[in-house]
Every structure is written in C-alpha cells, then in structure tokens.
Amino acid sequence: MTKALIELECFEPAGTKLEFSREDLLGHSLALGGSGSGKTSRFVLPMVRELIHSPERIGLIILDTKADGQMSAAVRRAAIEAGREKDLIVIDGSGERTLDIFGDCANFGIDGVDTLTSLLGSLIPRDSKNLYWEQTFEALLRQALRLMVLQERPQLDYSALIGQLIRYLLLHRLQEPYYKEQVERLKTQRAHQPPPIQCIYDEVTATHRMWDTLDVRTRSNLQSMTASLTGPLNSPLAHAYFSGGESCSVADKTDRGQILLISIDGIRHAKVARLVACVAKGRFYEAVLRRERDVARPLAGLVLDDWPTAITGGWGNLYSDIEALAMIRSRGGFLVTSAQSLSAIDSIVGVADRRAALANFANLIFFRGRDPEVDLIASNYLGDYKDRLIDTSHHELPKKMGIVTYPVRHEREIRVPAVPIGALARLATGEAYALVGAQAYPQALCLIPHNPVY
Ligand SMILES: Nc1ncnc2c1ncn2[C@@H]1O[C@H](COP(=O)(O)OP(=O)(O)OP(=O)(O)O)[C@@H](O)[C@H]1O
Ligand SMILES: [Mg+2]
Structure with missing residues (x-):
C-alpha cells in the first residue's frame, strides 16, 4: 500500500x-x-x-x-x-x-467576463427542461458584462457590477439613452480593434438590439432569472463579503x-x-x-x-x-x-x-x-464476507421401535453483505x-x- x-x-x-x-x-x-x-x-x-x-x-x-x-x-x-x-x-x-469576485479585479477583461459569466451562471437553479433559458440567460449576462468592460474607462468594483446587472438586465428600459450612447461609442471603438475583438464588439451590439426587441414574455422570464441572482448579490451581507476591505x-x-x-x-x-x-x-x-x-x-x-x-x-x-x-x-x-x-x-x-x-x-x-x-x-x-448457513431438519415420522431418526443437517457456504x-x-x-x-x-x-x- x-x-x-x-x-x-x-x-x-x-x-x-x-x-x-x-x-x-x-x-x-x-x-x-x-x-x-x-x-x-x-x-x-x-x-x-x-x-x-x-x-x-x-x-x-x-x-x-x-x-x-x-x-x-x-x-x-x-x-x-x-x-x-x-x-x-x-x-x-x-x-x-x-x-x-472578479478573480483579479486589476486585470479583469474579456476573458474575465467569460469566467465570471460561467461562475454566476452556475448559481442559477438548474433543470434539464430549462436548458434553453439557462443558455440564453448566460449569453445575455455575458454581453451585459462585456458592455461594462469594453467602456473606455470602465468602473470595475462590486457596486458597479451589481449596478450593471440591475440596470441592464433587471430594470431594462427600451431604448435607454444611457446604453444607446454606450453602444454607439462601441461602434467607434470597434474600428481600432483587431478582427477577433471586432467580432466581440459586434456580438455585444447585436445582443443589445435583440434584448430591446424581445417580446415582453420572453424578456420577463429572463428578468426573473436575473432577480434570482441580484437578490443575494445585492444584499448587505453579500456586500460585506465582496466589497471594501482588503480584497483576497x-x-x-x-x-x-x-x-x-x-x-x-x-x-x-x-x-x-x-x-x-x-x-x-x-x-x-x-x-x-x-x-x-x-x-x-x-x-x-x-x-x-x-x-x-x-x-x-x-x-x-x-x-x-x-x-x-x-x-x-x-x-x-x-x-x-x-x-x-x-x-x-x-x-x-x-x-x-x-x-x-x-x-x-x-x-x-x-x-x-x-x-x-x-x-x-x-x-x-463495502463488499461481503463468507458465512455458513446451517439448516437442520427433523423427521416428523412416528417413532418405530428400534429405529432412530437423526435430524438431517445441511451446511452451506454463503456470502453476506458486510453492511446489510x-x-x-x-x-x-x-x-x-x-x-x-x-x-x-x-x-x-x-x-x-x-x-x-x-
Ligand atoms: N469533540 C467532541 N467530543 C464528543 N462529542 C462531540 C464532540 N464534538 C461534537 N460532539 C457531539 O457529537 C455529535 C455529532 O456531532 P457532529 O457535529 O459531528 O454531527 P454532524 O454529523 O456533523 O451533524 P450535522 O449534519 O448536523 O452537522 C453531537 O451530538 C455533538 O454534540
Ligand atoms: Mg456537521
């Protein structure tokens, strides 16, 4: 051993x-x-x-x-x-x-967004019948976080994260000027990026458009999924564990x-x-x-x-x-x-x-x-162990003079579970x-x- x-x-x-x-x-x-x-x-x-x-x-x-x-x-x-x-x-x-919560707040970028999205996504209650909603929600969450980090001077702290989730996903107002402006700015920034990063900018813009045009029922489903995240994330106790103090x-x-x-x-x-x-x-x-x-x-x-x-x-x-x-x-x-x-x-x-x-x-x-x-x-x-099963049968025949009927004994080796x-x-x-x-x-x-x- x-x-x-x-x-x-x-x-x-x-x-x-x-x-x-x-x-x-x-x-x-x-x-x-x-x-x-x-x-x-x-x-x-x-x-x-x-x-x-x-x-x-x-x-x-x-x-x-x-x-x-x-x-x-x-x-x-x-x-x-x-x-x-x-x-x-x-x-x-x-x-x-x-x-x-960002993993490494100082270097939080596009890769960090993917990681944080999966991490937050793992907190959503899972059900095999719900896969479509879970995946759509994760895609939306990813774009909401990308929109936050792609800004020129992104504010990256716990309060900003909650603020973005609440404002962009939970309270979403159609055509909100704040986000319209941000998305417009992304279009200008996009031109100075290498092609793989340009694709990310395009996805953020497209998702923003989709989020604005979803029908009310679909949007409200996704908003209620957001609520299951923002509820605990925004509680005073969660702030005490994730914001302020020395970050570890x-x-x-x-x-x-x-x-x-x-x-x-x-x-x-x-x-x-x-x-x-x-x-x-x-x-x-x-x-x-x-x-x-x-x-x-x-x-x-x-x-x-x-x-x-x-x-x-x-x-x-x-x-x-x-x-x-x-x-x-x-x-x-x-x-x-x-x-x-x-x-x-x-x-x-x-x-x-x-x-x-x-x-x-x-x-x-x-x-x-x-x-x-x-x-x-x-x-x-936990396996089993060997045991002996002993079976004794007695004859019920009427006793005859001079004949002795002995009990018959059967003995068998059996295996019994160690933990029945x-x-x-x-x-x-x-x-x-x-x-x-x-x-x-x-x-x-x-x-x-x-x-x-x-
Ligand atoms: N150091 C110790 N010496 C003797 N008994 C102890 C000691 N620590 C705990 N106990 C007792 O042992 C029992 C088992 O306690 P323990 O907390 O290990 O259970 P548990 O299986 O972890 O329960 P739970 O699922 O509720 O957490 C309890 O009755 C507890 O009071
Ligand atoms: Mg215990």
Missing part, C-alpha cells in the same frame, strides 16, 4: 486508522450521515487538522457555512500547532478582508499554499452563503485547473462541511461539480465534504446530476443515517464504515472526535 499522508485515529477497533494516501486524497472524500451522526466532529475537523499539519504544505480553502465557531476554532488551533498562523487568512463578513484572491491563496477560511452563517442567510461558497469554490476550481499537469505539484484542497450549500450541477460549465471534480485531481486539487442525505442534494440539482457528481468520489465515509439510497451504496460497495441494508441506521454517533479508494473498511470504525476534551 502507498504511504499514508493522512491518518485518522479510531477508538475502536483499537489501533485502527482510517488512512489516505496522496492518491486517495485526490479521489475526493464525502462523509454521509444524518444530523448529529459525527460527520463534522469525527471526520471533517480531524481531516482539516491533519491537512494543516501535513508535511506537504497544502493550500487550503475552507468554507465554514455554519459559522458556529467550531470550524474556526479548530482551524486556528491547528494552524498555531503546526506553526502556520501566518498562512491563515480569515474572511468572516467583518469587512476587514473580502473576496475578489482565492487563486492567489491556493497557489501560495496558504489557508483561507471563509465563515458565513448559512442557516440564517442560506442564499448569500450559497453565493459566497459557490464563488469561492468556483475560483478554487479555476485556480487548480490553470495549473500545469505535474504529479509532483503541491496539493490544493477545498473543505466544504456541507456540500448541499454549494453544490452545482449542469454540463458545459467549468464550475459544475460534475465537470470540475472529474478534472481537478490531475492538477493536484481535491475536495473534502459532507452531506446529511442524498435526497437533500437531489432537491437542489436533480437526481441525474447528483448521481453524476457522486461518481467523482472515490472515498465515502458512511455515518449513521436512514437514506435508502445510501444504504444501497454502502451495501453494494439498515445497518447504517443502527450505528452509534461517531461510528462509520468507509471506502477509501480500493480499501474497504467493512467493520464499523469508531472515529476519535477532533477534541476529546469536549
């Missing part, structure tokens, strides 16, 4: 460790289990501690969408113990530090091997937490995918205690978990996450997308839970079965919580 990079110790069976090699870690890890089954205290937090202590300096983006103090205390403590306090950067909505780039922290902790209360502010988490996650995927393929490159990990908060489905979008998780492993990127049930994920991205995203996880940790599909997965993948359906529901808090790469742990492990003096 390859050398373990991460070892999570267990109370039971004594001396057992849940081990992850570098390769295993790159297979992505998901803990599944009901509320209070031990996912955070027995898996995610010990994993974070180990990742921070790892001799290989791992760049970490940690999304704490509970913001109850547990994750931040664990991260701070581990960073101090590992002598990495200087590597730790915290964004918690206090305004001191904020996330750079997720890509920069990932590349430098630092630890970026982003805390936001996803229970009280679910939509803004999803927005913040998806932006940070998207920027992480992008940073990892920009790297060269190199087996020796330092690892970069994303820790997301509650996967449903930031799960993204869909195809043809780099920020979809289906696509990104399949690609980041070859560039040294990995995800550690948890979820209470698969049904919760289904209600966000649909069954097909959830199944596709789930197929990217080589490591599954099964805590106590009553999700029938998780039962099936555990039962199928229903076994997960009977686990105690902190107990789990696990599958790490090709290694199955078919006997329940009792994992040690991150802080035994709780």
Whole structure:
C-alpha cells in the first residue's frame, strides 16, 4: 500500500486508522450521515487538522457555512500547532478582508467576463427542461458584462457590477439613452480593434438590439432569472463579503499554499452563503485547473462541511461539480465534504446530476443515517464476507421401535453483505464504515472526535 499522508485515529477497533494516501486524497472524500451522526466532529475537523499539519504544505480553502465557531476554532488551533498562523487568512463578513469576485479585479477583461459569466451562471437553479433559458440567460449576462468592460474607462468594483446587472438586465428600459450612447461609442471603438475583438464588439451590439426587441414574455422570464441572482448579490451581507476591505484572491491563496477560511452563517442567510461558497469554490476550481499537469505539484484542497450549500450541477460549465471534480485531481486539487442525505442534494440539482457528481468520489465515509439510497451504496460497495448457513431438519415420522431418526443437517457456504441494508441506521454517533479508494473498511470504525476534551 502507498504511504499514508493522512491518518485518522479510531477508538475502536483499537489501533485502527482510517488512512489516505496522496492518491486517495485526490479521489475526493464525502462523509454521509444524518444530523448529529459525527460527520463534522469525527471526520471533517480531524481531516482539516491533519491537512494543516501535513508535511506537504497544502493550500487550503475552507468554507465554514455554519459559522458556529467550531470550524474556526479548530482551524486556528491547528494552524498555531503546526506553526502556520501566518498562512491563515480569515474572511468572516467583518469587512476587514473580502473576496475578489472578479478573480483579479486589476486585470479583469474579456476573458474575465467569460469566467465570471460561467461562475454566476452556475448559481442559477438548474433543470434539464430549462436548458434553453439557462443558455440564453448566460449569453445575455455575458454581453451585459462585456458592455461594462469594453467602456473606455470602465468602473470595475462590486457596486458597479451589481449596478450593471440591475440596470441592464433587471430594470431594462427600451431604448435607454444611457446604453444607446454606450453602444454607439462601441461602434467607434470597434474600428481600432483587431478582427477577433471586432467580432466581440459586434456580438455585444447585436445582443443589445435583440434584448430591446424581445417580446415582453420572453424578456420577463429572463428578468426573473436575473432577480434570482441580484437578490443575494445585492444584499448587505453579500456586500460585506465582496466589497471594501482588503480584497483576497482565492487563486492567489491556493497557489501560495496558504489557508483561507471563509465563515458565513448559512442557516440564517442560506442564499448569500450559497453565493459566497459557490464563488469561492468556483475560483478554487479555476485556480487548480490553470495549473500545469505535474504529479509532483503541491496539493490544493477545498473543505466544504456541507456540500448541499454549494453544490452545482449542469454540463458545459467549468464550475459544475460534475465537470470540475472529474478534472481537478490531475492538477493536484481535491475536495473534502459532507452531506446529511442524498435526497437533500437531489432537491437542489436533480437526481441525474447528483448521481453524476457522486461518481467523482472515490472515498465515502458512511455515518449513521436512514437514506435508502445510501444504504444501497454502502451495501453494494463495502463488499461481503463468507458465512455458513446451517439448516437442520427433523423427521416428523412416528417413532418405530428400534429405529432412530437423526435430524438431517445441511451446511452451506454463503456470502453476506458486510453492511446489510439498515445497518447504517443502527450505528452509534461517531461510528462509520468507509471506502477509501480500493480499501474497504467493512467493520464499523469508531472515529476519535477532533477534541476529546469536549
Ligand atoms: N469533540 C467532541 N467530543 C464528543 N462529542 C462531540 C464532540 N464534538 C461534537 N460532539 C457531539 O457529537 C455529535 C455529532 O456531532 P457532529 O457535529 O459531528 O454531527 P454532524 O454529523 O456533523 O451533524 P450535522 O449534519 O448536523 O452537522 C453531537 O451530538 C455533538 O454534540
Ligand atoms: Mg456537521
């Protein structure tokens, strides 16, 4: 077996460790289990501690969408113990530090627009029956942002971004002089551009014309899609995470091997937490995918205690978990996450997308839970063991003098599932079965919580 990079110790069976090699870690890890089954205290937090202590300096983006103090205390403590306090950067909505939604605001141009469009597009609720609307909306969003950056002296900050989305997409007034003037200016600028850029100018102008001439019903559909974005983007809490303060780039922290902790209360502010988490996650995927393929490159990990908060489905979008998780492993990127049930994920991205995203996880940790599909997965993948089936039959014939009728004993070798359906529901808090790469742990492990003096 390859050398373990991460070892999570267990109370039971004594001396057992849940081990992850570098390769295993790159297979992505998901803990599944009901509320209070031990996912955070027995898996995610010990994993974070180990990742921070790892001799290989791992760049970490940690999304704490509970913001109850547990994750931040664990991260701070581990960073101090590992002598990495200087590597730790915290964004918690206090305004001191904020996330750079533009990726790199100073160099935000046409390429940046494409990236930001896909990133914002990944936040729109997905449905396979809605593909036409999603794609039209993304095209419109792209042109709205292009119109903004192609101006001679574009104002590029968070407020300007929201202003453009609200004014151009949400409130769109036909023939608005402000935009008519901007589009006219583009026509003059176009003449001084190389041909590929001229095409972009043409597209912006054509889309502007189309947007003006759409029928009212089509336009109002697209406007309501805009509202689902601008609502969370324009909330005071979102401003506290994206504007003002010292702007931090997720890509920069990932590349430098630092630890970026982003805390936001996803229970009280679910939509803004999803927005913040998806932006940070998207920027992480992008940073990892920009790297060269190199087996020796330092690892970069994303820790997301509650996967449903930031799960993204869909195809043809780099920020979809289906696509990104399949690609980041070859560039040294990995995800550690948890979820209470698969049904919760289904209600966000649909069954097909959830199944596709789930197929990217080589490591599954099964805590106590009553999700029938998780039962099936555990039962199928954790294998079986040999057992003996003994069958004894007694004769019911009337006893005859001098004749003894012995019971007949049949013995058969059978295979029984190591984790039969229903076994997960009977686990105690902190107990789990696990599958790490090709290694199955078919006997329940009792994992040690991150802080035994709780
Ligand atoms: N260090 C610890 N020592 C002992 N028990 C703990 C410790 N930390 C948490 N617990 C308890 O363990 C149980 C599991 O908590 P945990 O937060 O890990 O569950 P969870 O699976 O993450 O739940 P949720 O899905 O609601 O986040 C809870 O009852 C909690 O009070
Ligand atoms: Mg938890």
